[in-house]
Amino acid sequence: MTTDPRLAALRDKAFAGDRLSFDDGVYLDRNADLFTLGEMANVVRERKNGNVTYYNVNQHLNPTNVCVYRCNFCAFRSDLKSPKGYVMSDEQILERARNATEKGATELHIVGGLHHLKPYEWYRNIIKIIHDAYPDLHLKAWTAVEWDWFQRLTKRPIRDLLEDMKSVGLGSLPGGGAEIFDPGVRGQLCEHKADASAWLEIHREAHRAGLRSNATMLYGHIETAEHRIDHLIKLRDLQDETGGFQTFIPLAFHPDNTKIANIPKPSGLTDLRTMALSRVMLDNFPHVKAYWVMLTIKIAQVAQSYGADDIDGTVVHEKIYHDAGSDSPQELTVAELRRFITEAGRVPVERDTLYNEVIREPGTKWRAGRKLVMA
Known part of the structure; x- marks a missing residue:
C-alpha cells in the first residue's frame, strides 16, 4: 500500500x-512505483476485458524499404541504389498473401x-490484387505517414484516397508513424515526415469513412514524461471525438543500426511502466497491445x-523492428501463443482485426463469430 497521499488518491481515482x-x-x-501503477492498470484492464488475452493469426508485408525520408530512429529504410534496397513484384506480393492464407491468417x-519513384497507383494496386485474389484476408494497410505521402503525390484529399483504397479492399489502418507528437522531439527524430496534426487528421478522416x-x-x-502524457491525451481526445481507435500499442525504441544507436534500449521495467501508464490514461481505448516482437515474449507475458489485453499474432516476415535489433522470433505458432497467454494466467481468445471472435473450421478455414465486447 502506497504511503504517498497523492499517489493513493490517483489510485482511488483510477479504481473508480x-x-x-x-x-x-x-x-x-515520475513518482508511481511499478507495482502501484501495475495494480491500477490491471483494474482498468480487467474492467474492460476480464481475464481474456486476445491474439490473431497474421502476417506482415513490407513491399519496399526504399524511402524518401531518413528518420533518425529507423533501421529499416534504404536508399534506392543501396544493396539493401528492395521492391517486391506483384508475383512476390501475391505469393506472400497466398502463404498467409494457407497458414490460416485472417x-x-x-x-x-x-x-519516390513509385506512384500512388502502385500502392493502390497492392491492395487491389491481394483483395481480388484473397477477399477473406483483412488488409490493414499504410500508416498515416504513408497516407500523407499519397496526398502529396496526388494532391487529392485524404478522404478521397481512403475511400478509393477502401473500394478496392482496404480494411483498416495500422497505428504506426505517430512516434511522439511533440514538435520539438519530432523534429529531432523525423524532421520532414507528417507531423502530429497530419497524423491525427488522417485517423480522424479514416474514422469518418467508417474505417x-x-x-x-x-x-x-x-x-520526457510530459511528452508521453501529452501524446496519450491527444489520442484520448480524438477517441472521444470519433470512437474509431481499437487498440493502442506502446512501441519500445530499438537503437541498433539507427542514427541514434548511442541511446540505450528501454529496460523491461520501463516497458511495463509505459504499458501500465498507457492503460490508465487511455480510459476510452478498448484494448492495449503488448507487441511481443518489440518487447520480447517474456515482457509481453x-x-x-x-494493462495489456492483447499480445498481437503469429507475425510472419516482420522486418522493420528486426532490422533495428529485435531478437524476438520471426514467427510464433498459434500453439505457442496460446501457451504463452495461459502461462501469464489469462484465457486466450483468437480475434480477427476488428475484434470479432474467430471460429475455426476443419483445416485452415475460419469465419468471424460474435463481436467481442469493447468497453
Missing part, C-alpha cells in the same frame, strides 16, 4: 473509473517505405498483468 488529467499522468510517470499487415484504426507511441529515446 474517473479520468486522469495531464498533471495526474505526469505525476504517475490479416495481412501492410506498411513500408515511401518509394477502424490503431494508435502507437514510440518511447524510450529522447522524450508479464504485461498482461500491467
Whole structure:
C-alpha cells in the first residue's frame, strides 16, 4: 500500500473509473512505483476485458524499404541504389498473401517505405490484387505517414484516397508513424515526415469513412514524461471525438543500426511502466497491445498483468523492428501463443482485426463469430 497521499488518491481515482488529467499522468510517470501503477492498470484492464488475452493469426508485408525520408530512429529504410534496397513484384506480393492464407491468417499487415519513384497507383494496386485474389484476408494497410505521402503525390484529399483504397479492399489502418507528437522531439527524430496534426487528421478522416484504426507511441529515446502524457491525451481526445481507435500499442525504441544507436534500449521495467501508464490514461481505448516482437515474449507475458489485453499474432516476415535489433522470433505458432497467454494466467481468445471472435473450421478455414465486447 502506497504511503504517498497523492499517489493513493490517483489510485482511488483510477479504481473508480474517473479520468486522469495531464498533471495526474505526469505525476504517475515520475513518482508511481511499478507495482502501484501495475495494480491500477490491471483494474482498468480487467474492467474492460476480464481475464481474456486476445491474439490473431497474421502476417506482415513490407513491399519496399526504399524511402524518401531518413528518420533518425529507423533501421529499416534504404536508399534506392543501396544493396539493401528492395521492391517486391506483384508475383512476390501475391505469393506472400497466398502463404498467409494457407497458414490460416485472417490479416495481412501492410506498411513500408515511401518509394519516390513509385506512384500512388502502385500502392493502390497492392491492395487491389491481394483483395481480388484473397477477399477473406483483412488488409490493414499504410500508416498515416504513408497516407500523407499519397496526398502529396496526388494532391487529392485524404478522404478521397481512403475511400478509393477502401473500394478496392482496404480494411483498416495500422497505428504506426505517430512516434511522439511533440514538435520539438519530432523534429529531432523525423524532421520532414507528417507531423502530429497530419497524423491525427488522417485517423480522424479514416474514422469518418467508417474505417477502424490503431494508435502507437514510440518511447524510450529522447522524450520526457510530459511528452508521453501529452501524446496519450491527444489520442484520448480524438477517441472521444470519433470512437474509431481499437487498440493502442506502446512501441519500445530499438537503437541498433539507427542514427541514434548511442541511446540505450528501454529496460523491461520501463516497458511495463509505459504499458501500465498507457492503460490508465487511455480510459476510452478498448484494448492495449503488448507487441511481443518489440518487447520480447517474456515482457509481453508479464504485461498482461500491467494493462495489456492483447499480445498481437503469429507475425510472419516482420522486418522493420528486426532490422533495428529485435531478437524476438520471426514467427510464433498459434500453439505457442496460446501457451504463452495461459502461462501469464489469462484465457486466450483468437480475434480477427476488428475484434470479432474467430471460429475455426476443419483445416485452415475460419469465419468471424460474435463481436467481442469493447468497453
